Amino acid sequence: MGASMKYIARYLDDELNQWMNVIGAVLIVGPKWSGKTTTAERYSKSVLKLQDIDKQEQYQMWLDIRPSKLLEGEKPRLIDEWQMAPILWDGVRNAVDELQGEGLYILTGSTVVDESKIMHSGTGRIHRLLMRPMSLYESGESNGKISIEELFDNPKMEIDGIESDLTMDDLIFAACRGGWPDSINKKNDKDKLLIAYNYLDNISESDISKIDGVKRDSDRVKLILKAIARNNSTLAKDTTIMADISANFGDISKPTYYSYVDSLKRLFVIEDLSGWAPNIRSKSSMRSGNKKVFIDPSIAVAALNMSPKAFNTIDGLKTFGFIFENLCIRDLSVYTSKFGGSISYYHDNSDTEVDCVVHLNDGRYALIECKLGKTKIEEGAQNLLKVNKLIEANDEIRNPSFLAVLTGGEIAYTRKDGVKVIPIGCLK
Template identity: 65%
Template structure:
């Protein structure tokens, strides 16, 4: 008897777009569940990385790529980037057959666009898949819907409680959202999955992405430096200096080659600054915040455990932010959710500006413990007031946010007298 499939939030998106477009491309990091999820919607499967058939498949891709597209539809082409010519083959097939839901493509590596003749716009819809959110892994009870808050900001959340205690939350952060871990009974074994993932990144993945051999120890040190600066606006020169201390001077070209490789395999996904078109705010920051696609990568890079994290509370606070960002991206992906941060100066800043594709947005702070909730609420209110004032002056046309919220590692949800919502991360869902 096979393992029971864990339903993912992206499943509904896939079902929806298979009725709308000819093909869907699902990208994201290795081990996040792309293939397993795509298989639930496919009627035939081509796995290009099958070690017994890969050579045969590549020969066919050179001689007659259309042969690889034959099969009952929807047809899944797993790790399609191994034979980039199939992109144009899929696009041409969609044009020729003029039907919907013909193909599902998955890929763990972004492709050099020069290898593709046409973009596929209108024929191939792109989706990004992440490791599991707390709701998907069963750690969040999902009693508060982030999208319901957008639709009804006055919704009563008072008294809603999380089922996750602090120790459980620590473990969930360290384990990460890798589906494979849920099939393992022992917590110790579950914690091995992100360690194995980081080892795979360092030893092979960053070199396979473009065929350029990269030093595994330099990759490991870069991940470690990134993890030490997670959820901050640390400059690239800071990370370069960190690596140079260990390995001697590293050129900018080499450094960015390593960083670009990590981005292309969906390990790094930085957060951009928010520019709300406030003309008077000349000092707003425009640098990016360093982020991984899953918090467990930072944990493994720093060789931390749930127990060690208790002695690294400041670091834990930054890694908690990574967890929250991952989950919010997943919960709002069907609505075009984008995550930014805002900082005009040290007193006017917000951890997260969550923007939907219809223009609505929310201001959110991430505070692991209760003692920092007041500080987070003040940041939210101050930035909200800034937007009101600048609109009144004619310096901006943007509306105020739909709601203000502090997402915490606590166990109880409520709305403060000033209107700021306090929401445990383990109460949230899409």
């Protein structure tokens, strides 16, 4: 992002600030283009950009003879895309030990690094933060009149009549465009929508082969992402996704599939949502396999090669229901990150399911369904009440703080049964 662009405040700002006062170094990871460097630069007083092509020869020389030279500079010092020189990890760790201060270094990286290349884990000296693409509140589309933090603290809070400013068209556009800071700053809509496609090309054509030096086929990357997108937010097993790939595009072996999927996770393109298996006395057993979701819904849209217009048909809206769930997962992850939030799903063999179980680090949790249209709210609420009943029958599990259905609708209210109905365009 150029210097003239206005900085968009991020939830991660508060987290970064907090940790810079507590620990020697902070590592910000996340997908490329999510704004890690822009945010980190606001907190740093000197910067080392390892991908600067004009200086690579000079950097390589220091890496060969005295890597610690690259860590010199006014603190906090930013080391951007540090994974290009893994040796610096141990250097930062040692420097933190020697200098005995807080907030000395900020590292950024857009891949999960091969731990075997690093001598020590950095525990206690380097704190890791995940920056996701922007939530609807960060991009200025959700008015944030309902705070998830307040809902946890005061589940009986009055929400009736609070309105979202987002129409269904706005919501579809926001999901197709994604939370890329660069797309928000573009002037026209066509350009805004191109960023996710550009991202997909970039990942498929270069990043996925750079991650471990194994050459991977860009068409195959796109096919795998397309198959995952077609099964987005569903409980499709890997065998189902592989069958989808084979049926449409030719055979793929298990090791190849897993190697590609693993690389996509390491690049923060997709992530796993694990199944929540509480000790409920249910007649049917839990499913605890992982669900694959995209770190941003726009990647799924680009993988499917769809546009906002394509979602305006009946079939299109049905597909958009899954994209909407992915958008809700992204936003809930951003809004609860400060409280150590994590998200899982619930599904048992009698097909009772809950899209999101949002856990905070103090043990509190909420059950949340994501239903795009009005007609599905009842179904979502019934799922929540059914699972809640199973939990209430068990003394060993604490009850959820609240039950909510997130919708693409316009008005928030609490149902007679206590389930909250909240437009995603009101949440923060």
